[in-house]
Amino acid sequence: MRLIFLGPPGAGKGTQAKTLADHWQIPHISTGDILRQALKDLTPLGIKAKGYMDKGELVPDQLVQDMVEERLTQPDTKLGWILDGFPRTVKQASFLEGLLERLDQAGEKVVNLDVPDEVVVGRLLERGRKDDAEDVIRRRLEVYRSQTTPLIDHYRDRQKLVMVNGNQSPEEVTDNLKKVIHS
Numbered sequence: 001m002r003l004i005f006l007g008p009p010g011a012g013k014g015t016q017a018k019t020l021a022d023h024w025q026i027p028h029i030s031t032g033d034i035l036r037q038a039l040k041d042l043t044p045l046g047i048k049a050k051g052y053m054d055k056g057e058l059v060p061d062q063l064v065q066d067m068v069e070e071r072l073t074q075p076d077t078k079l080g081w082i083l084d085g086f087p088r089t090v091k092q093a094s095f096l097e098g099l100l101e102r103l104d105q106a107g108e109k110v111v112n113l114d115v116p117d118e119v120v121v122g123r124l125l126e127r128g129r130k131d132d133a134e135d136v137i138r139r140r141l142e143v144y145r146s147q148t149t150p151l152i153d154h155y156r157d158r159q160k161l162v163m164v165n166g167n168q169s170p171e172e173v174t175d176n177l178k179k180v181i182h183s
Ligand code: ADP
Pocket: 008, 009, 010, 031, 032, 033, 035, 052, 053, 054, 056, 057, 058, 059, 060, 061, 064, 084, 085, 086, 087, 088, 092, 140
């Protein structure tokens, strides 16, 4: 089971990825979580990433790619994984494709969690994470639209994409996800 979650900030990627990773007993790999932990620990990676994250900008591809490569070469990823927050650019997607081939881990599915903008802004304001101030949220959405939505077509063209309506209760979304992933 190798799954990639796409969707705007606030779509529920983290919640769903965590639920399914527990269910299938595979690691949930969230680049946002790894970066926030690095920031908390004041590692060189965290210190480099901070300015971008505070502004709602993407951290440079190379930094995130190195991080993902390191994580995906750990032994607990052999039976599968769920990637949440990566890839976020076409460049990251190409990198991942090469990496998975090298690691003999191809055959991933990509889920797009579809949620209207006005709904995600409401959810993020409620969540109140440190980078969830309204102007930063708006910027993250802009960045998502310009940098990450091209991945929807990218994966559709490669017949890896499944679409799920994220604008339902978390339980309904989980049920839909289990259905489309097994079909
Ligand atoms: P959300 O999807 O709710 O906006 P994440 O937790 O996935 O939040 O990411 C938080 C921040 O971490 C992003 O705004 C970005 O600065 C950085 N980040 C996470 N993943 C990536 C990535 N794949 N490429 C570049 N930056 C990333």
